[in-house]
Amino acid sequence: MKIWKCSLCLIVFCLFSFSAWGAETLTMREAVEIGLKSNPSILAAREALSASDYAVKSAKAAFGPALSTQYGYTRLDERPQSLGFTAGALDNWELVFNVHQPLFTGFNLLTTHEKTILQKEQAASQIDNVELQLIVAIQDTFLRLLQARENVRSAEDSLVRLRSQLKVSTAFYEVGLRPKLDMLQAEVDVANAEQLMLSAKNNEATLNAQLNTLLGKSVEADVEYAGELRYFPMPLTLEECLARAGQHRPDLRIARQSVMLAEKDKVLAAVPYYPQVGADFNYVRAGEDPLVHGGDYHTPSQWNAQVGMKWTFFEWGKTYYGEKQAEKNVSRLGQEYLNLENDAAFEVKKSFLQIETAEKRISAARQGLIAAKESYRMAVARYEAQVGTNTDVLDAQAKQTLSEASLHEALSDYERSVAELYGAMGQRNPELLAQ
Incomplete structure (x- = not known):
């Protein structure tokens, strides 16, 4: 009998241990690192880089001699x-x-080799660009998930307060101190709070599944994302942010490489001029x-x-017009690069202004939450002392819940704006620390 009891305890212990070990806990930095290793878009970009490496080797091999054979039979x-x-x-x-x-070959082989090297460098820049976009997407979803988690907690606290108020209203109604309307209003607010809590939990689960997808995991993966919304000052000025964007943004580097590739195409278009x-x-x-x-x-x-x-020295202007077409393509890509620079500067300025706005919202939301909590406390005290109304309590409770949601939203918007700013500067910051 003792053996059976010991075996049963061991089985129960193992089941609890396996369930605890099964849940994976990830911080924002760990989530970013896993996403960079496992996301399919990153893996596809790396395959493109490998393909471009083979293209460079193929173009280099074209400089060497070519061997061929021919075997035939002729019957007269x-x-x-x-x-x-x-x-x-x-x-x-x-x-x-x-x-x-x-x-x-009229610079054909040399230019083709140089072009493949540029294409390989561009493929590497594409990886940097995709990785940077993925980092920002993971951070944005991670912070939205933290906000949704705080909203769930706020909804649960709100439901607890409303149920407490319902008990008080019911007790006062049963002894004849308050009308039945107070109890009915409290019941309606409890039902609405339950629906809001279910909606908040659904939003949390949706964001959790979305984050799993960004990390290359199954939507049903049991992952606990650890972190909290916080405020930290942004040490950079707008001028510093714009300078960093010009230096580090991979899409600007890709655009510059596209211009250089177009210049190589222009050289290739002029190959027929030569023997x-x-x-x-x-x-x-x-x-x-x-x-x-x-x-x-x-x-x-x-x-x-x-x-x-x-040497084909005359083709009715075919080579001339082909070269002019390539020349215009160089000019077009140059203009697109200038436009991309303007867009990059706008993205930096937009994120910078969003940070400043969210920073002010955090300060205002904190003060508003302090006032809302005090207002709710006073409304409950007045109601219990029979000098306040049930409507005052419910309104104060709703304002406290709204103030909590406003603070969570402001903190989330602040950190998400910081993530967007580093993305707009072309810099990786997995933990959103000051750099």
Whole structure:
């Protein structure tokens, strides 16, 4: 019997232990780190970088010689004749090995190689850009989740206060000190508070699932995100933020690289202006049988080497107009880059102003919450002393709940604006610490 009891206790202990170990707890920094490792969009960008690396190697290999072979069979309808004598065979087999080395391609190979290097650098910048956007998205959702969690707590506290008021109103009604209307109003407010609490919990669960998705996890993953809304001063000035954005934003770097790539395309468009020069070495075997062993009319093997040039010097303006098109594309991308710079500056200024506004809202919301709590305390005391009304209590309770929600929203908006500002500056700040 004792053995069974010990076994049962051990099983219960293991079940509780496994349930405790199963829930993963993550801070904001840990969530960002996991997202950067597991999010599919990041993995896709890294695959693009790997592909661009192979493109660079492929373009570099084009500088070397190319080896090719050709094998064929020709059957004539009659033997070749020369001066009344047979000069050839009916069956002719030929095997050719060719080595071609480009000597000058009008800067085609060099420019293509340089272009692939730029494309690889741009792919790396794309990874930085995607990672930066993911960090901001994770931080934004994380802070919204913390806000939703605080709203749930506020809704639960509000429900507790309303239920307490319902008990007081019911007790006063039963002894004839208050009309039934007070009790009914309290019941309505309790029912509304229960609905608000359910809505707040649903919003919390939705944000939790969204955050799981950003981290590359299942929406049903059991993850506890640890943290709290807080205020910390922003040490940077607007001028410093704008300067950092110009230096660090990956999308600006990508735009600059796009302009450089367009300039390479312009060089490639002018390639037909130049001659194409190459050297060839050919080794030839021929014969009357498939093994090309030669014959009466075939030399078993021979080789030749040559240097040649090909130059298409007139195509009715095709090359000229192609070059002009590439030139306009360079100009277009240059203008788009300037526009992107303006947009970046606007994003920095917008986030900076949102931080200043949220900072003022936090101060006002804290003062308002202190006043709302005191107002509710006084309203309850007056009601219990039979000098106040039930409406006063319910109004004061609603204002306290609203004040709590306003403070949570202001704190969340402040931290989210800070996250957006660092994103607009092109800087990573997983923990939202002063940098």
